[in-house]
Amino acid sequence: MEGLVLRPAKDYRVVVLGSVAVGKTALATQFACGRFPERCEPSVEELFSKVIEVNRAPALLEIVDTVGAEHLVTLKDLYIRNSDGFVVLYSVCDEASFQAVRPLRERMGRLRGSRAVPLVLVGTKADLDAERQVLTAQGRALAREWRCPFLEITTKSKTMVDRVFTQVVREMEALAPPGQEAPRIPANALETWPAERFIG
Numbered sequence: 001m002e003g004l005v006l007r008p009a010k011d012y013r014v015v016v017l018g019s020v021a022v023g024k025t026a027l028a029t030q031f032a033c034g035r036f037p038e039r040c041e042p043s044v045e046e047l048f049s050k051v052i053e054v055n056r057a058p059a060l061l062e063i064v065d066t067v068g069a070e071h072l073v074t075l076k077d078l079y080i081r082n083s084d085g086f087v088v089l090y091s092v093c094d095e096a097s098f099q100a101v102r103p104l105r106e107r108m109g110r111l112r113g114s115r116a117v118p119l120v121l122v123g124t125k126a127d128l129d130a131e132r133q134v135l136t137a138q139g140r141a142l143a144r145e146w147r148c149p150f151l152e153i154t155t156k157s158k159t160m161v162d163r164v165f166t167q168v169v170r171e172m173e174a175l176a177p178p179g180q181e182a183p184r185i186p187a188n189a190l191e192t193w194p195a196e197r198f199i200g
């Protein structure tokens with residue numbers, strides 16, 4: 001039928017979170033576009049989408065690549081409230097980025113109230129072994145505490161990056177009751193939704 005657009009039955013929004021320069025944009029770009037960006041614009045929040053196969057059915061993943069800027073905190077909180085799954089990143093070469101994930105997880109728990117927080121904990125830049133500051137065992141221990149999947153990856157590897165998103169889909173399907181749609185916010189929320197609406 002002309003004009004009829006078939007959308008996959010499943011539609012998930014996944015938010016990529018973590019400190020500045022841990023590789024959020026690289027991860028989203030590698031997943032959605034199949035390439036590793038050597039340089040990324042640090043201040044642009046982007047939305048990527050890709051259809052993948054989950055349990056032999058197509059699922060549309062909408063990926064929100066967040067930015068660290070303070071003035072966007074309210075929008076980030078909104079995404080945490082209204083999304084289906086999360087990829088929480090730190091860099092294994094940046095101890096401070098690892099320290100930052102615990103308060104982030106606590107904030108996510110507060111913002112989502114009683115709702116599940118389907119997430120995957122990911123240590124990036126595992127290819128830079130000489131610069132490593134966070135041990136694999138530290139990431140694994142934190143994931144055990146949070147009862148979530150844990151992966152160490154390099155975003156240069158498409159295979160590893162794909163695995164992150166397969167894992168997050170599994171978490172969403174395991175933790176979120178089917179048929180409970182999160183309320184949607186528009187993709188161009190920055191322009192159309194005045195920030196004042198979310199204060200308080």
Ligand SMILES: Nc1nc2c(ncn2[C@@H]2O[C@H](COP(=O)(O)OP(=O)(O)O)[C@@H](O)[C@H]2O)c(=O)[nH]1
Pocket residue numbers: 018019020021022023024025026027037038039040041042124125126127128153154155156
């Ligand atoms: N060697 C290496 N570099 C990475 C990796 N992930 C990201 N980068 C680089 O780290 C820098 C910051 O990445 P970016 O995606 O912009 O970080 P963001 O601020 O979290 O979005 C960029 O120069 C990336 O090319 C990785 O796994 N290994």
Ligand SMILES: [Mg+2]
Pocket residue numbers: 024025026040041042043065066067
């Ligand atoms: Mg970025």
